[in-house]
Amino acid sequence: MSQIDNPTLSASVETVSSYLETAFTSVKAATRFLENTFLNAPITIQIAMVFIIIAIVTTALAYISILRNRYRGYRTDKKLARLCPRIDNLLIDEVLSHPSLQQHVPPDEIQLNIAPFEQLPLHRRWARQALTGRIIHFRRNVRGNIGLLLRNLYMQLDLDNDTLKKLKSRHWEKKVQALTELTSLDMFISDVTILPMTNDRNRELRAAARHAYIKLSKNEPFKFFDIAKEPLLMWDQVELFRTITSTENIAIPNFARWIIYSGNKSVISFCLKLVVYYNQHNAVPAILRLLETKDHYLRADAINCLGKLRARIAEDKLVALYSHQPIPCQIEILKALGRIGSGEHVEFLKTEFLHATDFDLRKHAAKSLVRNQWVSDHPGDELLSSVSQENLRILRHCMNPLIKY
Amino acid sequence: MQSIVNAISHIYQSTIFLYGLVLLLVYAMLAFFSMLGVRQYARQDNDYQLDVLAGSGIVPGISVLAPAYNEGLTIIDNVRSLLTLNYPRFEIIVINDGSTDNTLEQLIREFSLQEVDFAYHIKLKTQPVKRVYKSTNPAYSTLVVLDKVNGKSKADASNAGINAASFDYFLCTDVDCVLDKNTLLELIRPVLQEEKKRVIATGGTLRIGNSCEFDEGVMTRMRPPRELLPRFQEVEYIRSFVLGKMGWSYINCVPNVSGGLGLFDKEVAIRCGGYDHTSFGEDMELMSRMCRYAYDYNIDYAIRYVPKTLCWTEAPNTLEIFKRQRIRWARGLAQLIHAHFHMFLNPKYGKIGMVIFPYNFFFELLAPVVEMLGLITYLLLALLGYIHWHNALLLLLFVYTYSIMITTIAILWDQLTFRYYKTWKEVLFLCMTAFLEFVIYHPIIVYFSLRGYYNFLTGKRVTWGNMQRQGFGKK
Numbered sequence: 022m023s024q025i026d027n028p029t030l031s032a033s034v035e036t037v038s039s040y041l042e043t044a045f046t047s048v049k050a051a052t053r054f055l056e057n058t059f060l061n062a063p064i065t066i067q068i069a070m071v072f073i074i075i076a077i078v079t080t081a082l083a084y085i086s087i088l089r090n091r092y093r094g095y096r097t098d099k100k101l102a103r104l105c106p107r108i109d110n111l112l113i114d115e116v117l118s119h120p121s122l123q124q125h126v127p128p129d130e131i132q133l134n135i136a137p138f139e140q141l142p143l144h145r146r147w148a149r150q151a152l153t154g155r156i157i158h159f160r161r162n163v164r165g166n167i168g169l170l171l172r173n174l175y176m177q178l179d180l181d182n183d184t185l186k187k188l189k190s191r192h193w194e195k196k197v198q199a200l201t202e203l204t205s206l207d208m209f210i211s212d213v214t215i216l217p218m219t220n221d222r223n224r225e226l227r228a229a230a231r232h233a234y235i236k237l238s239k240n241e242p243f244k245f246f247d248i249a250k251e252p253l254l255m256w257d258q259v260e261l262f263r264t265i266t267s268t269e270n271i272a273i274p275n276f277a278r279w280i281i282y283s284g285n286k287s288v289i290s291f292c293l294k295l296v297v298y299y300n301q302h303n304a305v306p307a308i309l310r311l312l313e314t315k316d317h318y319l320r321a322d323a324i325n326c327l328g329k330l331r332a333r334i335a336e337d338k339l340v341a342l343y344s345h346q347p348i349p350c351q352i353e354i355l356k357a358l359g360r361i362g363s364g365e366h367v368e369f370l371k372t373e374f375l376h377a378t379d380f381d382l383r384k385h386a387a388k389s390l391v392r393n394q395w396v397s398d399h400p401g402d403e404l405l406s407s408v409s410q411e412n413l414r415i416l417r418h419c420m421n422p423l424i425k426y
Numbered sequence: 427m428q429s430i431v432n433a434i435s436h437i438y439q440s441t442i443f444l445y446g447l448v449l450l451l452v453y454a455m456l457a458f459f460s461m462l463g464v465r466q467y468a469r470q471d472n473d474y475q476l477d478v479l480a481g482s483g484i485v486p487g488i489s490v491l492a493p494a495y496n497e498g499l500t501i502i503d504n505v506r507s508l509l510t511l512n513y514p515r516f517e518i519i520v521i522n523d524g525s526t527d528n529t530l531e532q533l534i535r536e537f538s539l540q541e542v543d544f545a546y547h548i549k550l551k552t553q554p555v556k557r558v559y560k561s562t563n564p565a566y567s568t569l570v571v572l573d574k575v576n577g578k579s580k581a582d583a584s585n586a587g588i589n590a591a592s593f594d595y596f597l598c599t600d601v602d603c604v605l606d607k608n609t610l611l612e613l614i615r616p617v618l619q620e621e622k623k624r625v626i627a628t629g630g631t632l633r634i635g636n637s638c639e640f641d642e643g644v645m646t647r648m649r650p651p652r653e654l655l656p657r658f659q660e661v662e663y664i665r666s667f668v669l670g671k672m673g674w675s676y677i678n679c680v681p682n683v684s685g686g687l688g689l690f691d692k693e694v695a696i697r698c699g700g701y702d703h704t705s706f707g708e709d710m711e712l713m714s715r716m717c718r719y720a721y722d723y724n725i726d727y728a729i730r731y732v733p734k735t736l737c738w739t740e741a742p743n744t745l746e747i748f749k750r751q752r753i754r755w756a757r758g759l760a761q762l763i764h765a766h767f768h769m770f771l772n773p774k775y776g777k778i779g780m781v782i783f784p785y786n787f788f789f790e791l792l793a794p795v796v797e798m799l800g801l802i803t804y805l806l807l808a809l810l811g812y813i814h815w816h817n818a819l820l821l822l823l824f825v826y827t828y829s830i831m832i833t834t835i836a837i838l839w840d841q842l843t844f845r846y847y848k849t850w851k852e853v854l855f856l857c858m859t860a861f862l863e864f865v866i867y868h869p870i871i872v873y874f875s876l877r878g879y880y881n882f883l884t885g886k887r888v889t890w891g892n893m894q895r896q897g898f899g900k901k
């Protein structure tokens with residue numbers, strides 16, 4: 022009774038009871054509406070009423086979601102805007118400017134001062150993630166001992182535990198994130214963990230696992246070429262190419278091995294690009310064998326590769342093949358003769374330039390003639406004056422240093 | 427007699443009800459698919475991947491085509507914007523389509539251009555190309571300028587650009603559009619990531635740049651337009667690109683890749699005859715022909731969309747210019763349906779014949795006609811006293827709330843993924859526009875569409891027309 026006497030409490034009870042009354046009246050009104058209006062309305066109107074309610078509720082929820090998302094994003098940005106400069110300063114002071122680095126002390130022997138990092142709110146996952154992100158960012162921009170020191174810091178702060186947890190996640194995007202982090206920091210992952218992922222059904226995970234495998238496997242980094250069942254997409258090739266060509270201390274095999282034996286055309290095509298990058302002249306016999314393939318896209322890739330390798334040994338075979346090739350392969354042969362630039366097939370190129378019916382063939386023949394220095398060595402004024410207007414324009418196009426393509 | 431009237435009335439009501447219901451269900455379906463599409467994109471989006479792509483030497487080259495007609499006011503900033511694109515292998519081909527102002531002179535002066543003998547091969551017939559220019563400044567080595575006789579259409583200029591293009595893919599844009607620096611990386615990504623299909627075109631989201639801030643052709647601050655008419659268009663673009671095209675993209679049924687921003691497979695585009703210079707909707711027309719070509723030659727194709735905003739365009743801010751634009755679009759749609767009607771409900775053309783064309787026919791072409799007929803019937807019945815006002819208002823409220831819901835969902839997807847605009851007030855401002863769109867903007871669109879159809883039916887002569895740009899940041 023004494024509590025009821027309390028004026029604040031009694032006012033609250035009154036307010037609650039008035040709310041309840043209002044709610045009760047609303048429910049009654051809704052029931053009345055349902056009985057009188059909704060149930061008696063035609064079906065179209067009933068559907069319309071239902072949709073009106075759905076639309077209003079959905080719109081309201083959408084507004085709430087927009088505001089909530091913006092607020093959360095704003096808070097995250099604010100937190101990161103405060104934290105990231107602190108992290109960056111610490112990384113610069115404690116790692117990048119570490120005095121031992123100047124004295125060429127091996128990174129494993131350098132004692133990092135972890136204490137300032139422990140001042141960061143690392144009990145929060147978002148802060149740990151931000152720190153990992155900044156370490157990776159710095160590591161991508163430095164090489165040598167500083168990179169190793171950043172990796173040591175990552176391990177000493179136990180940030181790898183978070184990454185390993187993500188690697189065990191059921192969500193593929195978490196696994197991809199984990200693999201990217203581990204790859205960026207050159208962390209060891211066992212082959213048994215990665216290899217199954219290189220053939221995963223999810224394309225993103227498959228690609229990330231392949232990169233990780235090449236970068237991190239201590240045994241045979243290109244082993245997955247042997248077991249790759251799915252084609253390597255152009256996107257995968259771009260990423261793999263970058264990974265292979267930017268990984269330090271990787272044992273580069275002779276890619277002719279896959280050019281000869283792989284049943285996966287995309288792997289062969291990719292190996293041809295790597296052969297060019299690593300200038301593997303010992304792969305030329307394997308590539309010459311590939312000219313017999315029935316797939317003319319692959320054949321065009323092989324011809325392109327021979328041209329880029331400047332394989333003079335292939336010139337005669339290419340010229341002999343020329344007449345019964347589809348246009349893309351013929352173009353590649355003309356380009357290859359230009360790249361090899363031995364000057365031995367100038368007559369062939371000249372004939373193609375003057376007599377081919379296809380515009381692109383004439384253009385590429387002209388380009389290769391220019392590359393063979395035919396124009397400068399043998400100005401051939403007589404010929405220049407006798408060629409058609411169009412051919413003359415093609416020739417001038419190819420000779421003009423301002424025009425690249 | 428009464429029974430016949432009743433029967434007709436019943437059929438009419440049922441047809442309209444069914445029509446409306448299917449349309450609303452299609453929108454609901456698009457909202458759902460676009461959510462899946464945008465989520466999928468967001469999961470795969472990764473700046474590091476773009477860095478890898480930007481530094482790669484094995485990516486396919488892209489030719490950027492920018493037709494220009496009397497763009498003297500903005501041409502320098504716009505070409506500068508194109509030159510900042512981030513991609514390892516590309517060229518920019520500006521096609522001066524016989525401008526009568528000083529567009530060409532400005533280009534020659536600003537970019538140190540010199541006339542060159544260019545091996546220009548006419549694969550697609552266009553008005554003659556008079557001269558080709560290249561820059562003597564190595565900083566602009568990617569720039570090619572074609573000077574051609576005016577072809578009275580963007581299609582003709584674009585075709586000339588395709589003829590001069592060196593690479594296997596071309597990006598078609600308007601020279602007055604400002605592109606995001608990563609546009610080429612974003613648009614080529616679906617092409618490289620596709621597992622089994624051949625991606626013949628990719629599109630990206632366009633936005634209205636009227637109130638955005640630009641610095642030398644680079645967007646520095648994104649804002650929704652302050653003026654009402656461009657703001658309506660911003661809302662319409664978000665709905666159309668983020669919800670509509672992303673939804674269609676998810677089920678590989680994209681009906682159109684916008685002329686303002688689209689990446690195309692050059693071989694397929696040339697084989698199907700390039701842009702049609704007689705069409706008023708040349709972008710949609712090309713897309714239909716490319717799809718048709720793909721079906722005729724058994725190419726398992728895909729058309730993809732990127733929900734990220736990659737292009738800002740200047741929207742008409744006066745009713746007169748807006749009217750010209752929309753009449754042209756409506757006429758283009760009518761032309762398209764007429765020219766390719768044999769694909770309509772033709773199973774030989776798969777999704778384009780059974781989904782895209784019926785959708786375009788019933789819900790794009792016929793929608794303004796149905797709305798106008800509905801309005802006339804409504805007024806007639808109101809005059810005769812046959813309207814049950816309570817139910818009529820409920821139905822109107824239903825359509826109104828539903829349209830707001832769809833627009834808000836489109837803004838939501840956009841916000842959840844990209845959080846464009848700096849302040850929440852700007853977003854709210856945009857959301858509120860949806861409340862007015864139904865009562866102000868939509869009737870105007872319907873009217874202009876009907877004018878476009880009328881012009882199509884009567885064959886009224888209309889030219890490409892100057893859009894009277896004001897230029898970004900110069901208002």
